[in-house]
Amino acid sequence: MLTFNLLVAVCAAYVGFLFLVAFAAEKRARRGRAAWLRSPLVYTLALSIYCTGWTFYGAVGYAARSGLEFVTIYLGPTVIMIAWWALLRKLVRIGRTQRVTSIADLVSSRYGKSTALGVLVTLLCIVGTTPYIALQLQSVTLAFAVFSPTEAVDMNGTALWVALGLALFTIVFGTRNLDVNERHHGVVIAIAVEAVVKIVALVAVGAFVVWSVAGGTGDILRMIEASPIAEYRVQPERWVTLTFLAGAAFLCLPRMFHVLVVENSDERHLATAAWAFPLYLLLISLFVIPIAVAGLAVMPEGANPDLFVLTVPLEFDREGLAMLSFLGGFSSATSMVIVAAIALSTMVSNHIVLPIWLSAGQGGATVSGDVRNVVLLARRMSIAVVLGLGYLYYRFSGGGEALAAMGLIAFVGVAQILPALIGGIFWRGATRIGAGLGVSIGFAVWIYTLFLPSFGVGDVLSAATFEAGPYGLALLRPQALFGLDGMDPLVHAVFWSLALNTGAFVLGSLLSFPHPLERLQGATFVNIYRYSDSARGWGRSFVEAEDLLVMAQRIIGPMEAQALFVSVAAEQGKEGYLPDVTPEFLERLERELSGSVGAATAHAMLGQITGGVTVSVEDLMRVADETAQMMEYSSQLEAKSEELQRTARQLREANAKLTTLSIQKDAFLSQISHELRTPMTSIRAFSEILMDGDQMNRADRRKYSTIIHDETLRLTRLLDDLLDLSVLENGQVTLNEAPATVGAVLDRALAAIESRAEPGSLKIRRERAREDLPIYTDADRLAQVFINIVSNAQKYCDAEAPELRIAVQEIGGSVAVDFIDNGSGIPKASQALIFEKFARLTDQRAAGGAGLGLAICREIMLRLGGSVDYLPGQGGAAFRVTLPRAEAMAAQ
Amino acid sequence: MGGRVLLIEDEPNIIEAIRFILSRDGWAVDVHSDGATAIDAVARRSPDVIILDVMLPNRSGYDILADLRAAEGTRDLPVLMLTARGQKQDREMAERYGASRFMTKPFSNSDVLTSVRELVGS
Amino acid sequence: MSAPREPVFLARETYRHRRLRDAARFLPFLAVFVFFIPMLFGPEAGTAMTKVFLFFAWLTLIIVSFLVSRRLATDIDVQQGDGADDGQPG
Structure with a gap:
């Protein structure tokens, strides 16, 4: 019999193994051998954090209750992945060129680097993700409980230990450094390993059910038809809603966006994931129905179908298989929590903590001290807070059914970002006002029609509110808004929240007028393939490159900052560390900084230094005027003018240098003359004094000859230096290396x-x-x-x-x-x-x-x-x- | 003879030498080493003759000379210019700016003495 | 001022690639269509049959996506960073 202690030991060993894997990957990456760490296969496997503990255990339970409906959760993402060419490629390109760090950052950056939108999306994501993390903690503790039916397990204690372990792992590997690209090699490799574990586990249990419990594929199909699941018929409105919802969540969940966009290192990986990830989903869901059917057949009445994946192998005394299955579920839960915590902590630190710190710190970037430490500390604390919230939610919701329904409810919550996201990348006319209105209204409707009712009748909302609406306003009944009665509550909530959200977004955008930076960002995002390498935003300003270097060193580190400045200077044809402060340079610097602290913060920091010079009328004209655009981006012209500019700059500099040199040549001769004559003057004057000085005393005589002596030495030294320099300049020197x-x-x-x-x-x-x-x-x-x-x-x-x-x-x-x-x-x-x-x-x-x-x-x-x-x-x-x-x- | 000489020069050893030569001949020698405040020093000391070096810290001797010639009280003050660069254009510059006399370093002690005497005598 | 400088009739290879991109854009709509077919099934279609249909269709989509994406991946390689695919199809 598997004891609880053995289980804990295996778990600890497995976690230790993950630490090692992550550590080794980080080490390899640091030595620059990260190529295989960043293969399309690893990318595809990392995407599998979509399949959480909820899907690992819960899908079978879902199938046991509602038949095939569970499969919609996988069909939505399949459609999205297949749509990679038109949709995901664009997101990834935007993510890379704009150095996007999270979905909140993308939305904020698109709508004019708006801090308010960043905060709003971050809050939405926290509210949507916290119950989800609680759900993962629950799935792990329930699984532990299965293995120890006799002894009462301290469920809260288990959940606490799991939360603590996950916080530690995430802090160690998720905030190791402030990567400019916000990529985490160790974490990605660890979740790829976990992806393999979970699919192997589920397929193993499935194969056992099909070929060992039942007698093969034909047999299992007959069993399906004979089981209660056979009764299920597709309900069109739920089928469509759930497929759509899953697709939307796949794009908008913070953790999915993080893996899909932020951790993507190569657009070509999408081409592989386009078929490989749907295949992974297909394999994950292939055996769900068979396991559910077998569970319903062999398990006693009243057994929790959510745990069939564990209990069916145990029922047949396959302890090894059960252990594998447990690790599969454990992997699903932990990988989700880790990535979700990283994604959320990035948002919290970049969109909430840093803006507050900046505005509180009197001048922010100009204050002494290393901003990186502040960012890292904010990240680490955010991770702890996010996991702590998840744990508290688990404690106080009491687990159970309410929590299990939370998966879909969270999907609806984060799907509220969808209109602003899709509108933002395909419609230039989308504005900050529209996006803010849409997201907040959708958020509010979601809370009212789905989130609050999920706590049950009489808990947060009273029974009277459910029956007759708040204050007797029947039109506002939470599950029958505006009199739309008799709908499935989930479908109802999705319908109203997204309809009102999209409506407000479109109307708000049509009626408001965007400020210049928004229009620029809008044009950049929508036409990302044309603007790939530049987001305009900085006009000419009179800031010193040296001030910028001081700030950049504090944010991205001295070595990286110096390397960046040197390379920009070299591109401009200049030597040294200080490039000309051109708008192009400011944009590039801002993008690099936003990789560390988010777009809105980076913009604000540069704004402080450059005195808020943002968009010039000239810049705006360029974007607004289509003809000018065509001229500007007709690629040869651009290349030529850039080349010309560079040549002109080099010529100017060479010319300036020549002029200086010729002045220096003249000055050099005068200088040599001066340097030689000055000591000679003293020598001559004092020798003459000594020659005719009979009445001079001994001390004076001594003093004057000392002066002559010193001046002679000075002359010798000067001649030595001149000879040394001349030998060096002519290359005649022999080196003893x-x-x-x-x-x-x-x-x-x-x-x-x-x-x-x-x-x-x-x-x-x-x-x-x-x-x-x-x-x-x-x-x-x-x-x-x-x-x-x-x-x-x-x-x-x-x-x-x-x-x-x-x-x-x-x-x-x-x-x-x-x-x-x-x-x-x-x-x-x-x-x-x-x-x-x-x-x-x-x-x-x-x-x-x-x-x-x-x-x-x-x-x-x-x-x-x-x-x-x-x-x-x-x-x-x-x-x-x-x-x-x-x-x-x-x-x- | 005798009178006040203001020496505007910054090389300590050269100062030492000129001070020795002139004071042996009965002159009172004041020394000033900074170009920027040289004009003030002239006003404060009201010398009979000035010895002015060209290469001074903070301000060139030519500029000082130009200021002296522009001001009412010092327009006719005798100024002996000293330079270590010794190129032709230096002499021309000195004349254009209105130097009373011009000498190239290294100089002979007797030349300095003769020049100062003649400048005050004239 | 800059009229499309492309010839009216594209080389066969280029033409194929353009159509391949069209296929990639079209594929998700096909996926939605196929995934919604089970809604049309009558009451006599049981879970087993629906499941067989769905997984078969799913696998087919994956294979088609594989064939299309594999060739488009080389497109990205060549065109990374420019806007050639936004040009008008010839």
């Missing part, structure tokens, strides 16, 4: 600085543990660069307690050594100049340099195959030295 580590070279450089006369008050902070990176380089030359940068910091860092942080990290195949001080940094205008010869930002004579140090550093790094750049946006002055890694060199 050998293996070394970054830490060792840093040690050597810092030792050299300490050994100098003036100790200096600069405090240096290092992280030795991260410096042990192998490089293959000329250690003397590299040390020279480090010495130069550190002594610059010593001279120019103007903080009260000057401090220099040296951070070593790997970026791509390179090693980056960052030197960041806490002074006031270098003004933007000078950042491009400091690497030029004799560039001086302050009175440098006192500091004793000729202004050649950084120019020499730049040449050295060029010879060593790396670079040295100024790194803006770090607080103080910051220099980044980049070197190739040792392996990369060896591989050449």
Whole structure:
């Protein structure tokens, strides 16, 4: 006999296994070997979270009560999947190009990045999903109870442990990082594994029933005809309503949208899922009727048909099969809860927590601190809250029939998003007002006609309300709205909620006038195949790229942000970290940010920095005017003008550089002259003084000869530097390259600085543990660069307690050594100049340099195959030295 | 001889040298090292002659000279220009801006002394 | 200003592909039609017979979807990112 404890042990082992699978997948993905993790097969299997614990156990019970009607739950999604070319492909394309993070985000983004709509859809999803999560907890606890008929199981305790375990799993793998694409490799792989477990389990039980309990297919068909199920006849209005409802829910359920759109990495996966997922559904439902028939035949009167999948194998003492079946149900319930919690927590944090935090935090993005931590914390707390709500709902609804009906009721709830969603992607005229009205009215009607009545007569709504309507208003009876009597309550609710919803949506859209951003987003979404790579929204503005970098670093992380800025700058034909702030760049940045914090929030954050410059009249004209559109998007023209713009920009920059260079060439000669003559002046003057100074005392004589001596040294140093630079520039230098580590070279450089006369008050902070990176380089030359940068910091860092942080990290195949001080940094205008010869930002004579140090550093790094750049946006002055890694060199 | 000299220069060693040469000859030497506030220094010290370097921190010697020549009280003040760049256009610039005399670094000590004497004597 | 530059008669291959996309758009309507047929069954049609019909129709749809989608997948490959499929069918 299977004991309860054994069951718990198996469950724990299974969950442990899932943790391992998810962990391994994350690890592989991090090493960039995620290809097979993202195959069409995994995508298809992940979609199977549509089949929850409710469908796994409940479908058989449904069939035992209402015959074939259960199959409509699978027919709806089949139709939607088959419609992938016209419908899903568009959703997925929109999802990817607009970096959509959830269904609330899609709706909010489509209707002008509206915060209010995001909140509304999020609330709707929470209300619709909480009972659904409760249902999953119930299915798991009921299944546990089946295995321990003798001992009384603490049902609430079991549900609590399951909820806690799921919260832990979801937090660990669902909020590991703030992926720009909001994709979770570990979670997806784990639910794909669970998908396999549940279909194997259900097919195994089905095969056992057909070929072992009955005598084969012919036999089982005869059994079906002989059973009470044979009496069932298709009821057209329920058949149509349920098929439609299932299809709508398949699109609108937060968890389905998450897997279908957000986790999709390739549109081509849809082509596979288009047939593979209907096949999965067919297999899942193939044996439902046989199991129901067998259950009704062999189980005692009054046995719960919802648990036939477990009890039938147990009745025949097939404990292994029963265990498999239990794991199947467990998988169905857990995978649904995990994905639903991730999807909901994303919505809650992006559409509720962050907007509140932003408006409360006086300037939000400009406040110091890492926004990512806030987002992650919000996600984690939301997950805990969502699961906690599910558990509480389970506790206080008391389980049972009321909860079992909850599956379909939740479907009707989330289906209220459908008109706004479909209207939003196919109808340009749909507006925010229309969508808001439609969704809220549908939401209200759903609550009144279906959700509240589901608690039973006399519970929330009194019997009198059911009979005669609220306050005796017969027209408002919850299950016979406007006198439409005698309908099936579910059909009634679907009819009225969606009819009023759609009506309000259409009418509201027709009568209201959208603001510019809505019109732009509308055009973008509806014509997504034409606009694929750009959502217009940012006019020209006068924001500094450096401010944007500071903000972006806090949201998507320093490395990602710097990589993004460098690549945009390179596309514009510029060098360095700061691209021109063009509308295109702002749009791209906003999309990247919205991948982390949602469209509305990203828009608001950028709005704060750019001073709310959004849509210019010019931009609007472009979209409104069809002719202009045709001209603009006639693709060759666009490509050409872009090419021209790029060339022009490059030319402009080259020209500016040439002009500067020619001025610099002149200045260079003057400079050399000046640098040589200044020490010579002192030398000549003092030697003349010494020559005719007989009456001079000993101390003066000593002082003046010391000056001559020092100035001679200065001259020598200058000549050394000039020679060094000239040798480096002409490429005549020989490098003594050998293996070394970054830490060792840093040690050597810092030792050299300490050994100098003036100790200096600069405090240096290092992280030795991260410096042990192998490089293959000329250690003397590299040390020279480090010495130069550190002594610059010593001279120019103007903080009260000057401090220099040296951070070593790997970026791509390179090693980056960052030197960041806490002074006031270098003004933007000078950042491009400091690497030029004799560039001086302050009175440098006192500091004793000729202004050649950084120019020499730049040449050295060029010879060593790396670079040295100024790194803006770090607080103080910051220099980044980049070197190739040792392996990369060896591989050449 | 004797009188007040204002030396506007920022290289400490050159200041030291010129101060030594002139004070040995009986001149009172004031020194100012910042370009931006040089005009104020002139007004405060009311020197008999100015020695002005071209390359100064914050403001060029030419600009200072232009201001001096534009103002009523200092229009005829003798100014000896010093430059370390020593190119032809520097001399031309100095003349155009109205320098009384122009010398290239490195200079001979006696030349400086002679120039200052002649400028005050004239 | 930009008249369609496509020839009036398309190459056979292109023509086939256009029709394939039409088929893909049409398929869901066929699915709805087929799935609603059981509503027309008379009282003599039992659960077993309805079930056999439904699953047979379902499987057929899956096979047709497989045949159509497999070839359309290569279309996405070629056209990812442009709007060629929104052009007027020739």
